[in-house]
Amino acid sequence: MTSPADPPIGGDTSGQKRLKLLAVTACPTGIAHTYMAAEKLSQAAEGLGIDMKVETQGSIGAENVLTDNDVREADGIIIAADKDVDRSRFAGKRVLSVGVSEGISNPEGLIERVRTAPVHGGGAGGGAAASSGGAGGSGGGRERSVAYKALMNGVSYMIPFVVVGGLLIAISLSLGGHTDPKGGLVIPDGSFWMHVNQIGTIGFTLMVPILSGYIAYAIGDRPALVPGMIGGWIANTGDLYDSKAGAGFIGAIVTGFLAGYLVLWIKKVKVPKFVQPIMPIIVIPIIATTALGLFFIYVIGKPISWVFEHLTSWLSGMTGTSAILLGAILGLMIAFDMGGPVNKTAFLFGAGLIATGNQTVMGMCAAAIPVMPLGQGLATLIRKRLYTEQERETGLASLFMGFFGISEGAIPFAAARPAQVIPANMLGGAVAGAIAGMASVKDAVPHGGPIVAVLGAVGGVPMFFIAIAIGSVVTALATVTLVDLSERKRRGAPLVDVPGGPEPVLAGVGATAGGAAGGLQKAPQAPQAPQAPAPKASPVPAAAPAPEPEPADEVLSGYLTEQTVKVRLDAGDKEAAIREMAGLLATTGKVNDVEELVQTALRREAQGTTGLGEEIAIPHAKTDAVDSPLVGFARSPEGIEWGALDGTKAKLIFMISVPEAAAGDEHLRILALLSRKLMDTGFRERLEAAPDDAAILDVLREVR
Numbered sequence: 112m113t114s115p116a117d118p119p120i121g122g123d124t125s126g127q128k129r130l131k132l133l134a135v136t137a138c139p140t141g142i143a144h145t146y147m148a149a150e151k152l153s154q155a156a157e158g159l160g161i162d163m164k165v166e167t168q169g170s171i172g173a174e175n176v177l178t179d180n181d182v183r184e185a186d187g188i189i190i191a192a193d194k195d196v197d198r199s200r201f202a203g204k205r206v207l208s209v210g211v212s213e214g215i216s217n218p219e220g221l222i223e224r225v226r227t228a229p230v231h232g233g234g235a236g237g238g239a240a241a242s243s244g245g246a247g248g249s250g251g252g253r254e255r256s257v258a259y260k261a262l263m264n265g266v267s268y269m270i271p272f273v274v275v276g277g278l279l280i281a282i283s284l285s286l287g288g289h290t291d292p293k294g295g296l297v298i299p300d301g302s303f304w305m306h307v308n309q310i311g312t313i314g315f316t317l318m319v320p321i322l323s324g325y326i327a328y329a330i331g332d333r334p335a336l337v338p339g340m341i342g343g344w345i346a347n348t349g350d351l352y353d354s355k356a357g358a359g360f361i362g363a364i365v366t367g368f369l370a371g372y373l374v375l376w377i378k379k380v381k382v383p384k385f386v387q388p389i390m391p392i393i394v395i396p397i398i399a400t401t402a403l404g405l406f407f408i409y410v411i412g413k414p415i416s417w418v419f420e421h422l423t424s425w426l427s428g429m430t431g432t433s434a435i436l437l438g439a440i441l442g443l444m445i446a447f448d449m450g451g452p453v454n455k456t457a458f459l460f461g462a463g464l465i466a467t468g469n470q471t472v473m474g475m476c477a478a479a480i481p482v483m484p485l486g487q488g489l490a491t492l493i494r495k496r497l498y499t500e501q502e503r504e505t506g507l508a509s510l511f512m513g514f515f516g517i518s519e520g521a522i523p524f525a526a527a528r529p530a531q532v533i534p535a536n537m538l539g540g541a542v543a544g545a546i547a548g549m550a551s552v553k554d555a556v557p558h559g560g561p562i563v564a565v566l567g568a569v570g571g572v573p574m575f576f577i578a579i580a581i582g583s584v585v586t587a588l589a590t591v592t593l594v595d596l597s598e599r600k601r602r603g604a605p606l607v608d609v610p611g612g613p614e615p616v617l618a619g620v621g622a623t624a625g626g627a628a629g630g631l632q633k634a635p636q637a638p639q640a641p642q643a644p645a646p647k648a649s650p651v652p653a654a655a656p657a658p659e660p661e662p663a664d665e666v667l668s669g670y671l672t673e674q675t676v677k678v679r680l681d682a683g684d685k686e687a688a689i690r691e692m693a694g695l696l697a698t699t700g701k702v703n704d705v706e707e708l709v710q711t712a713l714r715r716e717a718q719g720t721t722g723l724g725e726e727i728a729i730p731h732a733k734t735d736a737v738d739s740p741l742v743g744f745a746r747s748p749e750g751i752e753w754g755a756l757d758g759t760k761a762k763l764i765f766m767i768s769v770p771e772a773a774a775g776d777e778h779l780r781i782l783a784l785l786s787r788k789l790m791d792t793g794f795r796e797r798l799e800a801a802p803d804d805a806a807i808l809d810v811l812r813e814v815r
Contacts, residue, residue: 147789147790154218187206192210206230265326267501270523276313277311281511281514283305321340322363327371330368335375346358365411373403422453426457434471435548437548442478442543460476461554475547477516477558482536486590490588490594515562531594546574550574560579561579671811677744682747683749685753692764693709701741711732711733727789729765729786733771734768734771737770740769
């Protein structure tokens with residue numbers, strides 16, 4: 112049912128006002144999905160007899176920009192984006208905000224829902240929790256999407272602090288530290304390396320509040336940043352709630368979400384007009400910070416302290432039990448929260464027994480401590496396609512930190528995919544601890560990782576390294592198995608609003624998110640690209656400026672020719688298809704290194720699938736392995752699994768390759784043209800039905 116004031120869906124055959132809608136589409140990478148969503152929305156509006164103008168915010172700048180007049184006359188605005196879009200210009204209008212993939216999969220539904228979407232109040236509205244409007248059964252999915260985007264935002268901002276802090280600590284320990292039975296690896300006070308260590312410690316200290324603050328920011332915008340960060344600091348400072356250890360990164364995730372949603376709730380409170388200007392900068396931050404801080408100290412913090420004390424008592428009662436069982440339990444605890452209360456309980460229990468002459472318990476802990484960062488780093492090496500480029504870089508840093516017994520190196524992975532990474536960490540930690548217990552490995556200092564063996568503090572060195580190696584491999588294999596299963600399950604579902612996918616990569620670190628975003632990757636909210644003097648190609652045919660005419664015998668500016676078209680691919684999987692397509696491009700004589708072209712395209716696939724759904728894939732590579740831009744096209748009648756979100760196999764495959772010097776607007780322009788045209792069902796059907804190379808080229812000449 113609609114209210115009498117609502118414009119009708121469809122044309123104006125009844126004499127009523129014709130509905131006028133606007134839309135903005137954007138994705139973190141600003142390439143294919145931006146234009147696919149724009150084209151789908153335009154097609155749906157045209158089919159319903161609705162006027163629609165779509166602004167695309169791609170990597171080549173904003174195109175078909177909405178004017179003040181457009182906004183003034185609009186009945187509603189649809190924002191289909193996985194990145195921040197400024198909503199302040201839409202004050203007083205109905206605004207529906209969803210993920211870019213929903214613009215592709217359900218454009219008609221969005222047009223229906225925008226008519227009852229809430230009226231935007233005039234703020235910038237950059238947070239991921241901006242109103243989605245409408246009803247329907249997708250609310251739970253949208254809420255999960257908002258939560259995941261917020262988590263990825265926090266993780267992506269946290270990563271530099273983990274990496275910089277962890278590496279500085281590791282370097283200072285390796286070059287300036289020595290073993291000490293009471294203090295573990297010790298650096299002399301006042302030395303140069305102590306100062307380096309202290310700088311790294313500051314990075315680690317800031318890591319947790321940064322995670323919490325930017326989770327809150329993604330949900331509640333700027334007013335949530337201060338309560339999120341202060342809440343994260345409180346969560347990580349156990350002294351404030353009588354605990355020997357803070358709540359660590361898990362506590363930061365809790366405070367981040369609490370702060371974000373608390374701020375959203377406060378924003379809904381009606382206040383007098385004279386108070387409104389100071390609400391976001393004074394009133395909301397003060398109220399939210401105070402409420403959250405006291406809530407954590409008096410409500411959440413006390414149970415954490417209780418758990419810490421009782422776990423310690425419980426472990427004390429187990430010292431006479433099986434060494435294998437005790438080692439497994441300590442390994443599970445060490446791996447669970449990496450610096451949190453459970454981890455600290457096990458660590459302090461082992462460290463406390465060193466003074467009594469019992470060094471085997473610390474040996475179990477020392478073997479488990481490096482398993483998480485080493486295992487997660489190893490996972491990024493053995494199954495690269497599951498990780499973004501940022502994740503793989505973090506994985507290398509994680510390996511380095513693992514050698515020095517810095518378990519926090521695995522936190523970015525655990526925070527991004529807790530359901531997969533934490534169980535894998537615990538499994539590997541338990542295995543390492545059990546092996547060390549079985550072999551009676553000893554550690555004379557309260558520290559872990561291979562570094563303590565290198566410095567001579569470990570008894571039973573061979574078994575110590577074997578325990579670490581086996582535990583790390585178990586963690587790595589368990590991680591890639593669980594992540595792979597999660598991705599297969601996600602790809603088998605219909606298109607939903609999944610942040611960071613499929614272009615940035617599977618949901619993961621930096622996938623901002625994120626995705627990215629996994630995402631991620633995922634990942635932080637990608638900054639909007641500045642406007643560039645690029646061709647203003649509107650998604651709405653009526654509004655598009657006349658393109659530069661191409662010669663009749665050229666397709667895509669001559670980059671695609673009959674020589675780079677293949678009617679039927681022989682390949683049966685993605686890598687083989689990319690190799691076959693690279694060989695096809697090489698027939699032009701403009702490819703100087705086929706293997707490098709293949710590897711560049713595969714590295715791009717590892718960052719995020721280029722399977723766009725609708726049985727389409729557009730692998731692309733920016734590399735000097737080609738001398739000039741090239742585009743190839745081939746068909747696969749059976750289809751090739753390409754990891755598309757809608758689960759379809761790729762049957763229409765384009766490969767774009769441009770040299771680095773031409774990698775800016777040109778390959779983005781080609782992607783934009785292809786993405787828009789490929790949303791035309793009739794065009795795809797003609798492309799599939801074309802009997803030979805010449806007929807395929809005739810169809811492709813429609814891409815302009």
